[in-house]
Amino acid sequence: MPEEIRTAVHAILARAAAARTASQIKNDLAGSFRISLKELTALLDSMAAEGKIYLFPAKKYWNRKPEEEAIRRTLEFLARSSCVTAVKIRSALKLPPELIDKALDLLVAEDQKAARKVCPGKIFGEP
Secondary structure (H helix, E strand, C coil): CCCHHHHHHHHHHHHHHCCEHHHHHHHHHHHHCCCCCHHHHHHHHHHHHHHEEEEEEEEEEECCCHHHHHHHHHHHHHHCCCCEEHHHHHHHCCHHHHHHHHHHHHHHHCCCCCEHHHHHHHHHHHH
């Protein structure tokens, strides 16, 4: 049964549009896979420790790496915006500032076409 629950949790997180809390995941589990919130949290923490899923801030879980998700969202935002401050990017993406700052630093350092500093404090995105 635990392996089936792990598979079900992975499927829920794969379909999720954003990181989810243990309570949200519990609500999405089918009746036959229902376990207590305490047991589910322990299972999620175990899966995160094994690298099967990833722990996001605010005790949320997802099947995507936080750093990669920050880069993906940053690139999507820059594709829709022309020249914006890092502060505006942080507030729009609703991810921890340190994740977004790492993503911006990486994108600018790699001279990604999608993210270039054009003036102090601003990031320029090219479609």
